[in-house]
Amino acid sequence: MKVKKFVASSMPEAMKMIRAELGNDAVILNSKVVHKKGFLGLFARKNIEVIAAVDPKPATPPVQKIKEKRKERTEPMRDEQLLKEIHELKATIHQLSHGGELYPTPLKMIDGHLIDQEISDDVRAMFMSTLLQRWYTSGANASYEEVKQWLHEEIVHALSSLSFGGMSFQKKFVNVVGPTGVGKTTTLAKMAADCVIKHRKKAAFITTDTYRIAAIDQLKTYAKILNVPLEVCYNLDDFRQAKEKLASYDIIFIDTAGRNFRNAQYVNDLKEMIDFNEEMETFLVLSLTAKWRDMKDIYTQFSIIPIHKFIFTKVDETSRHGAMLNMMIQCGIGAAYMTHGQNVPDDIVEATPQLVANMVTGVEQR
Ligand SMILES: Nc1nc2c(ncn2[C@@H]2O[C@H](COP(=O)(O)OP(=O)(O)OP(=O)(O)O)[C@@H](O)[C@H]2O)c(=O)[nH]1
């Protein structure tokens, strides 16, 4: 880390010097007012002394920078004074991100927006720390709209390392799992329609949902409309037989029964019924109308089977979209699709980090 002291007549002047010498990634470690003595002790001038630092490593996404800085805290540093100042700065940032009251107005408004979107406290603190750093390094005079734009960029950065986009078409089996009534069957029908109509693949359905009488009929209706076969499986033997029978098909869509996710036995039953091998792409379907803490419990329950991506449904039924951001950041799993209505095959879009950022910030960007 390169650390340097700057003395200027005003904060904007100091920021200009810092940007020119250390670049836009520089962070302010400390600032104070100093008095420069004039002739014979007269005409003392007020100046601003700013200590700034920059990490000479190549550009790292800001969210990752925060994580790296946390790691650095444990490493011994030679300069005791610098270490003290960094700790003071961290304490200030922590205080700001937890109190909120001390934020400059545009950041305070952003914090309120994140709370309204039901972003969890730790995810919110992570974004607010990054925004606060950007606020000071950019001259501390950005507007609310500019800070919102930064938030959009930071969300895209934070999600950029996760896997996004629809079916890979690399796996023969596509499987949807999740709690009751989230839209698994409807979403599977939308995905199958896309596969048959747009991608001209030879598709088939398997259902292991034999708990509700109407469940088989529901999928049968979609199979009829799409003119694809449907096999009903009651156990792993049935599943293996269906697999053989449908061997000549390109993609097989598997519907599963929604059960109370609190019952761990349900997820174990799924393992008994479906052969989760490397040919299978499994999506955990979550409704945005659910509480995000419940979503987390659902994920924990389902994590004994390999979950490739999330599908977020019922986006049209809520204006709070923070839950999906919380889930993706905390579980380290991206999203395949978002669904926004009951119409098959229309109400589905492929998920992207930009789309998530658009929904959370309200900033429209492609
Ligand atoms: N508003 C809205 N409704 C949806 C969406 N997706 C599904 N639904 C509706 O949600 C209800 C349940 O959908 P299903 O597809 O049967 O849900 P499921 O997860 O298969 O349900 P179980 O098999 O009983 O666990 C139906 O009325 C669907 O039309 C969506 O994106 N938005």
Ligand SMILES: [Mg+2]
């Ligand atoms: Mg269903």
